Each structure stands twice: as structure tokens, then as C-alpha cells.
Amino acid sequence: MDHLAHVSNLRSSQSQTQISHLALDIGGSLIKLVYFCRYDDSCRDDGDELRSQNDSLCSKSDNNQPVLEGRLHFAKFETSKINDCLDFLRSMKLCLGVNSGSHDGTAPPSDKIFIKATGGGAYKFADLFKEKLGVSLDKEDEMECLVTGANFLLKAVHQEAFTYLDGQKEFVQIDPNDLYPYLLVNIGSGVSMIKVDGDGKFERVSGTSLGGGTFWGLGRLLTKCKNFDELLELSHQGNNRIVDMLVGDIYGGTDYAKIGLSSTTIASSFGKAISDSKELEDYQPEDVSRSLLRMISNNIGQISYLNALRFGLKRIFFAGFFIRGHAYTMDTISVAVNFWSKGEAKAMFLRHEGFLGALGAFMSYEKQCLDGLMVHKMQQKFPISASSAGDNIYCSLSSNSDENGSIECTVYGT
Amino acid sequence: MDHLPHVSNQRNSQPQTQISHLALDIGGSLIKLVYFCRCDYSCRDSDGDELRSQNDSLCSKSVNRQPVLEGRLHFAKFETSKINDCLDFLGSMELHLGGFHDCNAPLSDKMFIKATGGGAFKFADLFKEKLGLNLDKEDEMECLVTGANFLLKAVHQEAFTYLDGWKEFVQIDPNDLYPYLLVNIGSGVSMIKVDGDGKFERVSGTSLGGGTFWGLGRLSTNCKNFDELLELSHQGNNRVIDMLVGDIYGGTDYEKISYLNALRFGLKRILFAGFFIQGHAYTMDTISVAVNFWSKGEAKAMFLRHEGFLGALGAFMSYEKQCLDGLTVYKMQQKFPIGASSAGDKIYCSRNCNSDENGSIECTLYGT
Numbered sequence: 001m002d003h004l005a006h007v008s009n010l011r012s013s014q015s016q017t018q019i020s021h022l023a024l025d026i027g028g029s030l031i032k033l034v035y036f037c038r039y040d041d042s043c044r045d046d047g048d049e050l051r052s053q054n055d056s057l058c059s060k061s062d063n064n065q066p067v068l069e070g071r072l073h074f075a076k077f078e079t080s081k082i083n084d085c086l087d088f089l090r091s092m093k094l095c096l097g098v099n100s101g102s103h104d105g106t107a108p109p110s111d112k113i114f115i116k117a118t119g120g121g122a123y124k125f126a127d128l129f130k131e132k133l134g135v136s137l138d139k140e141d142e143m144e145c146l147v148t149g150a151n152f153l154l155k156a157v158h159q160e161a162f163t164y165l166d167g168q169k170e171f172v173q174i175d176p177n178d179l180y181p182y183l184l185v186n187i188g189s190g191v192s193m194i195k196v197d198g199d200g201k202f203e204r205v206s207g208t209s210l211g212g213g214t215f216w217g218l219g220r221l222l223t224k225c226k227n228f229d230e231l232l233e234l235s236h237q238g239n240n241r242i243v244d245m246l247v248g249d250i251y252g253g254t255d256y257a258k259i260g261l262s263s264t265t266i267a268s269s270f271g272k273a274i275s276d277s278k279e280l281e282d283y284q285p286e287d288v289s290r291s292l293l294r295m296i297s298n299n300i301g302q303i304s305y306l307n308a309l310r311f312g313l314k315r316i317f318f319a320g321f322f323i324r325g326h327a328y329t330m331d332t333i334s335v336a337v338n339f340w341s342k343g344e345a346k347a348m349f350l351r352h353e354g355f356l357g358a359l360g361a362f363m364s365y366e367k368q369c370l371d372g373l374m375v376h377k378m379q380q381k382f383p384i385s386a387s388s389a390g391d392n393i394y395c396s397l398s399s400n401s402d403e404n405g406s407i408e409c410t411v412y413g414t
Numbered sequence: 415m416d417h418l419p420h421v422s423n424q425r426n427s428q429p430q431t432q433i434s435h436l437a438l439d440i441g442g443s444l445i446k447l448v449y450f451c452r453c454d455y456s457c458r459d460s461d462g463d464e465l466r467s468q469n470d471s472l473c474s475k476s477v478n479r480q481p482v483l484e485g486r487l488h489f490a491k492f493e494t495s496k497i498n499d500c501l502d503f504l505g506s507m508e509l510h511l512g513g514f515h516d517c518n519a520p521l522s523d524k525m526f527i528k529a530t531g532g533g534a535f536k537f538a539d540l541f542k543e544k545l546g547l548n549l550d551k552e553d554e555m556e557c558l559v560t561g562a563n564f565l566l567k568a569v570h571q572e573a574f575t576y577l578d579g580w581k582e583f584v585q586i587d588p589n590d591l592y593p594y595l596l597v598n599i600g601s602g603v604s605m606i607k608v609d610g611d612g613k614f615e616r617v618s619g620t621s622l623g624g625g626t627f628w629g630l631g632r633l634s635t636n637c638k639n640f641d642e643l644l645e646l647s648h649q650g651n652n653r654v655i656d657m658l659v660g661d662i663y664g665g666t667d668y669e670k671i672s673y674l675n676a677l678r679f680g681l682k683r684i685l686f687a688g689f690f691i692q693g694h695a696y697t698m699d700t701i702s703v704a705v706n707f708w709s710k711g712e713a714k715a716m717f718l719r720h721e722g723f724l725g726a727l728g729a730f731m732s733y734e735k736q737c738l739d740g741l742t743v744y745k746m747q748q749k750f751p752i753g754a755s756s757a758g759d760k761i762y763c764s765r766n767c768n769s770d771e772n773g774s775i776e777c778t779l780y781g782t
Contacts, residue, residue: 208670210622221634245601245625250442252536259555259604259616267442268601271625273633274443274640275495280633288633299622306674 022092023365024137025145025357026121028189029213029228030321031077031085034358035092038070072362072407074355076321079121086132114138118145118361143194145360147202150184150317152359153352157407161317161348164330165338172348183313185304186356187320189213193307206307208300212322215296222292223285231289232326238290243283245271269295290328297329301336301347308337308345316347321354436504437733438549439557439725440533442601443625443640444689445500447490448726449507487730487775489723491689493639494533501544526550528729530557555606557728559614562596562685564727565720569775573685573716576698577706584716595681597672598724599688601625605675618675624690644692672701672715673708684715689722 025032077085115129117137126137153160159171184194184202190213193206216228225231241264247256248263249272255263270291273283304316316337323329330349337347352359439446492500527541529549541547565572571583596606596614602623608614628640637643676684684705691697698717705715720727 206670218630218634243629244621245442245629247532250532250536250601252532252538254535256532256554258553266602266621268623268625268629269621270629270633271442271601271621271623273629274625276632276638277495279636283633295622295626299620302620303670303674306671306678310674310677 022115023358023362024115024117025361026117026119026125027079029079031079031082032355032358033075034355034362035073036070037073082125089133116140116361116364118142118357140361140364142357143204145357146186147184147194147196148360148363149356150319151199152363153350154179160351163346163348165334181313182315182317183304183308185316185318187211187300187318187322191300193304195311206303208303210296210299215292219289219292222280222288234286235289235293235328238286240287240291240294242287243272243291244269293329294332297332298336301333302340305337305340305345314345316345317350318347319350319353319356323349323353436527437726437730438527438529439729440529440531440537441494442532443494443628445492445494446723446726448723448730449488451485451488497537504545528552528732530554530725530729552729552732554725555616557725558598559596559606559608560728560731561724562687563611564731565718566591572719575714575716577702593681594683594685595672595676597684597686599624599686599690605672607679618671620671624688627690673705673713676713682713684713686715686717687721687724691717691721
């Protein structure tokens with residue numbers, strides 16, 4: 001049976017059409033996408049090929065629900081280059097088109113297509129999406145999506161969370177029964193700190209405006225780097241002691257042992273730059289970048305720790321695209337949390353760090369249940385029991401995950 | 415009676431001579447000085463005779479028959495990178511440094527100045543070499559706390575709150591002073607929980623301090639010095655400065671870390687000190703509003719008029735610990751009465767209405 005057509009028929013018969021394959025998180029600096037592609041199905045293929053593959057790939061679950069097997073893919077664009085994102089989506093319009101029931105691959109009627117979207121951009125660019133793609137953005141709360149996405153990743157994806165200390169990356173398997181409470185620190189353009197107490201139970205307890213946007217913004221002004229990755233890459237070679245004022249610089253080479261500060265502790269970030277013997281051109285951009293990175297990371301680590309302490313939380317998960325698996329960043333944050341908490345609290349990172357919001361938005365489709373899409377465990381490789389976690393959503397991470405960390409999973413239709 | 419020679423005679427006969435008129439706090443960015451000048455007496459007179467002749471009219475005797483010097487506490491600062499300016503200034507005060515005794519008396523191995531901050535270690539040799547002065551090092555945190563307690567208890571209209579653009583002086587009941595959180599924003603930031611006289615613990619700090627603002631500001635704006643940078647920020651027409659002030663310096667995270675630490679220890683008062691606030695309205699307002707917000711009105715942010723001189727004041731007051739000639743600073747005017755016994759301190763000052771722009775404080779020094 002042609003399930004895809006079945007699902008799409010369902011869809012076109014409804015007054016609102018949801019695109020379950022795609023969700024967006026449109027932030028201050030980056031647009032994050034999560035989209036589902038069926039196996040051997042390039043999301044850019046034309047309609048006929050898709051349908052012919054359908055029969056072989058579709059199966060039925062135990063409950064006779066239509067089941068689509070495939071992968072969750074991830075992508076990102078700069079918010080300032082939103083047109084690139086729109087072009088990308090346009091090229092995927094077959095997926096959009098098929099779901100709305102037009103078999104000839106033409107665009108469906110505009111007032112019928114919705115995409116789940118979160119982040120500020122879901123408001124800011126709503127008109128643009130309507131105008132350029134004929135798509136309506138179905139807005140979901142940003143904090144809620146972050147938490148939903150985090151809970152999903154932590155419970156359902158194997159080898160998602162890890163610690164990073166002394167250059168060692170160590171995966172942490174979280175017991176779903178022992179997940180809550182924890183502190184989620186999402187480092188985007190800005191930083192949000194959310195206390196998570198359960199499924200859908202959370203409170204944004206703090207934040208800071210010194211986030212990825214600050215690092216990137218100040219870095220761009222001071223180093224002429226063209227993009228965030230370039231700035232990060234530069235920091236590898238930098239020596240922050242050229243720019244930062246250390247305790248030893250103030251105390252003439254000694255520690256301030258009485259208050260537990262070693263001579264190499266940073267007393268004042270960028271404190272050496274007050275010297276008027278040097279201008280900006282006299283500083284190496286890599287040193288500036290490293291100091292910036294250290295400053296932002298240390299500050300986030302400290303405020304995170306103070307909030308974890310305040311609520312008695314032992315686990316702090318750092319998410320958001322600021323980190324990007326960058327060793328120095330993770331090390332700085334880990335060391336800061338470890339130092340301030342005297343080893344009590346643990347800093348952990350997530351492999352799909354930047355996609356929490358988009359994932360959460362993606363999963364909010366099931367709330368609507370107009371056609372009750374759920375993502376279900378596909379492989380038993382890393383068994384996670386459906387009932388114990390109480391979630392409808394499970395995924396296993398295939399060992400052949402591509403560089404975007406796509407996740408094998410199954411989508412149920414009802 | 416000519417007290418000056420009396421005291422100076424005492425001094426000459428002692429193995430170590432302390433210069434009570436001066437104390438330093440040598441930080442990463444700024445050198446802060448506190449020095450005592452007697453009334454109607456320019457501290458730069460090179461004519462020793464003039465000093466002695468004024469003595470009789472100005473010196474009086476206290477109830478306990480101690481020699482008493484009346485005058486003012488003055489404040490000054492220099493950039494640490496321009497330490498030679500500071501040395502020149504001190505050099506020009508040579509007479510006053512020898513103020514309690516004969517200006518021809520030998521200086522080198524007898525002259526000590528109380529000093530705190532990292533520079534007390536870093537520049538000890540330089541002071542010896544250029545001025546023949548020994549720096550008697552005092553602990554930085556202790557001096558900050560001593561200076562803060564002194565200002566809060568003894569100086570009228572020292573502490574104030576700042577909300578909605580309104581500056582309101584706070585007179586703290588000396589019996590209700592402790593505990594409080596002292597946040598000193600220097601090159602870097604130290605947060606100290608103060609539980610009593612001499613009872614304190616540095617509980618936190620951050621490297622995002624005044625040095626960060628100054629350093630980043632310099633790199634991104636070509637301002638020549640700190641005052642220029644601040645001036646620019648007052649005008650608020652520079653996008654970079656706005657970003658710096660708003661994001662790094664505008665109290666966004668000071669208030670957060672301060673508040674979180676105040677909360678942690680149940681402290682209701684958070685006292686912000688250090689030179690990098692500088693009466694900057696935007697900063698004080700941001701900090702105050704945020705502390706008020708996060709604490710739901712429970713905690714209060716306060717500022718100090720002599721914000722940058724806590725360490726130097728604390729170092730100045732540590733002279734009385736030594737008591738080689740037991741100098742104490744005593745209340746001079748009863749204008750703003752503060753009972754000597756209740757505060758349990760030997761140190762009181764009243765703030766004269768004619769304070770000069772450096773915020774000098776009228777006070778009296780006792781010699782023993």
C-alpha cells in the first residue's frame with residue numbers, strides 16, 4: 001500500500017497541513033534545521049521516484065500504523081543569510097509538496113502548509129517564509145523546545161552526552177530514571193540556563209548576554225576574521241597571557257596563596273591591553289581570540305556553577321553552537337565548573353549540541369496528532385524500552401552516522 | 415609646646431620609623447594613595463621651618479595628653495604603568511614624609527610606608543631604589559575590608575543607593591553592619607563576605623573587571639586613557655562602547671555573580687567598590703536594578719563615594735596596629751556625631767562640607 005500517499009491523502013483532506021519532515025529553530029545568529037528523509041530517498045528527488053520506492057520501504061507497525069523508515073538530518077545556516085536557507089527549503093519542496101498531496105510535485109496551496117518553528121526568528125521571519133515559500137510557521141516556545149530536545153537526546157540517543165576533562169572525551173550513559181533534575185545551559189548568541197525537573201517541567205532560572213554572539217561580535221571587530229569557525233580556529237594557536245592580566249603580573253610573579261589564587265590565574269581578562277605601549281595592530285589575532293574565548297567560557301562556567309549550586313543540581317549540560325566540539329572551549333568550561341564546585345558538579349556536553357531547539361520543535365508535531373506522527377525506535381542496537389521512559393520518541397544512533405550526526409529512526413503515521 | 419620635635423625625637427630614637435602620613439594600594443591598573451596633611455599646611459612646602467612654626471598653633475593636646483595633629487586625609491591615584499609619575503609625586507612630598515621629624519634626618523633604612531595590592535610586592539625594589547622607602551606589605555583583602563568598614567562606620571554620607579537615577583545616602587547603623595558582601599571591582603573583581611571587624615572571607619571573584627573594560631575599550635576605540643574611555647561611554651554615542659558597557663561592564667554579570675553569592679550566604683547588602691564604577695550612572699543603575707530584580711527587593715546594591723580607596727585606607731589604618739608610635743585617627747568635629755565606644759573603633763572621621771574634589775576627609779591624628 002502506498003503509505004506515503006495515504007499519509008498525504010490524510011493531509012490534503014485537512015484544513016491545515018503539517019510538514020512533519022521538517023522543523024526550524026531560527027536564532028539570533030543561526031538557523032537550525034531538522035528534517036526527516038526516508039531511506040535511499042534524496043529529499044530533493046522528484047515525486048515519482050519517491051513513490052515508487054515507497055512500497056518497498058514502508059512497513060507496518062504492530063498497531064497497523066504506517067511506518068516510514070529513514071534518517072533525521074541536521075543542517076544549519078547563518079540567520080543573516082536566510083535566503084540560503086529559503087533556497088535550500090525550496091529545493092526540498094518536493095517533500096513539502098508530496099505531503100500536501102499534490103502528486104505532480106507542484107507547490108501546495110499556501111494556506112495549507114505549516115512548518116514547526118521555534119526561536120525568535122519564528123516570529124521575525126514569519127512573513128518572509130509566507131511570501132517566499134508559501135509556508136506558514138507554526139510557532140513553538142523556545143525554552144520548551146530546548147528542553148524537549150535535550151530530554152529526547154539524553155534518553156533516546158546513545159553516546160549523546162559526554163564529559164571532557166584533560167583532553168579526554170568520555171561518553172556518559174544517562175539512566176532515564178535518574179535524569180532529573182539537571183541544569184541545561186544553552187549557549188547560543190546569548191545564554192539561557194534552564195532548570196529541568198521532568199518531562200515538560202522546567203524553569204529558565206538565569207542567563208547571560210555574554211554568549212556566542214559576544215565572542216563572535218567582539219572577535220570580528222578585533223581580528224577581522226570572516227566567520228565564527230575562523231575565529232575559533234585562530235584561538236588554537238593563541239597565548240592568552242599576552243592579553244590577559246594574571247595574578248602573577250600584579251603580584252610580581254608570585255601566587256596570592258592566601259586566597260587560593262595561583263600566579264597563572266587570570267585576574268583581569270584583557271587587562272594587559274590597557275597598556276598604551278601597544279595598539280590593536282600590535283597584538284596577534286590568535287592571542288586576542290584565545291583570550292576572548294577563555295573569558296566567555298570562564299564566565300559561563302562560573303555562572304552555571306553558581307546556579308547549579310543554588311538549586312542543588314549536580315549535572316550541567318552545555319548545549320548550543322558556541323562549543324562545536326572545540327577542545328579548548330570544553331576544557332575551559334569543564335575546568336571552571338570543576339574548580340568552582342570543588343569537583344561536586346560535572347560539566348557535560350552533547351553531540352547534537354546546536355539542534356536541541358529544532359529537535360524539540362520537530363517533536364512537537366506529535367502534540368498536534370492531526371496525523372499523530374511519532375518517531376520510533378528502529379534498531380534494537382541500543383535498546384531503550386518504550387514504556388519505562390514514558391516517551392513516544394526513541395532513536396538509536398547508527399554507527400554509520402554521517403558528519404551531520406544524522407540519526408536513524410522511524411516515523412509513525414496514524 | 416613644640417610637639418613636632420617631640421614626636422620626631424621619639425621617632426629618631428627608634429630603630430624603624432613609620433611614615434604615618436601615607437599609604438598605598440598598588441593594583442594591576444591603578445596606584446591609590448591616601449595621605450594625611452595638616453590643616454593650613456601645603457604638603458609640598460620644602461621649607462621645614464614653616465612647618466614647625468605652624469605647629470604650636472595647630473597642635474593641641476587630647477584629654478589623654480597625646481599629641482594631636484589636625485588635618486585632612488587626601489586621596490590621589492596614578493596609572494600603575496606610569497609609576498614614575500607616582501614616584502615623582504612622592505618625591506616632591508619629601509618634607510612631609512619626614513614630617514614628624516627633622517627633614518635632614520637620614521631616610522633610607524628607617525622609612526616605611528604601608529602598602530597593599532600586588533604592587534607592594536612587585537615594586538618593592540623600585541621604591542627602595544628611587545625613594546629609599548621600604549614598603550611594609552599588608553594583605554589586600556584585609557585592607558579592602560578594613561577600609562570598607564571604616565568608611566561605612568565613620569564617614570558621613572559615604573554609602574548610597576542608586577535607583578531610577580536617584581542617589582540616596584544610607585547611614586548604616588554600626589551595630590547592624592554585618593554581614594554584608596563587598597564586591598571590589600578593580601582590574602579584576604573580588605567578592606568578600608564580611609562578617610565583622612577583621613572577619614571576612616573572599617568567596618568569589620571574576621576576571622571580567624575594570625581591566626577588561628579598559629583593555630577591550632582601548633583596543634576597539636583608540637581612546638588614550640581610561641578617563642577618555644569613560645567619558646566616551648557617558649556620551650553613549652559609540653556603538654562599540656555601548657556594547658561594552660551594556661554587555662560586559664553594564665553590570666549584567668557582576669550583578670548576577672554578586673547576587674548569586676549574596677543569596678548563597680543570605681546577605682542582604684551588596685557593597686560595590688573599586689574605581690571602575692566611577693559614579694557611572696548607567697553602571698550603577700544597571701547593577702541596582704538587577705540586584706533588586708533578582709532578589710525580588712530583598713537585597714540592596716550600595717556604592718561608596720571613596721569607592722577606589724578602600725585598600726589604601728585599610729593600609730593607612732594598619733599603622734595603628736604597629737603602635738610604635740600608636741597613631742590613631744580620631745574624630746575631629748562633632749558635626750556628625752558617632753560615638754567612639756559603640757563602634758568599637760579608634761577611627762572616626764567626619765566629612766567636611768568643603769571637601770575638595772578629591773573627597774578629602776577632615777580628621778585628627780593622634781600620636782603617642
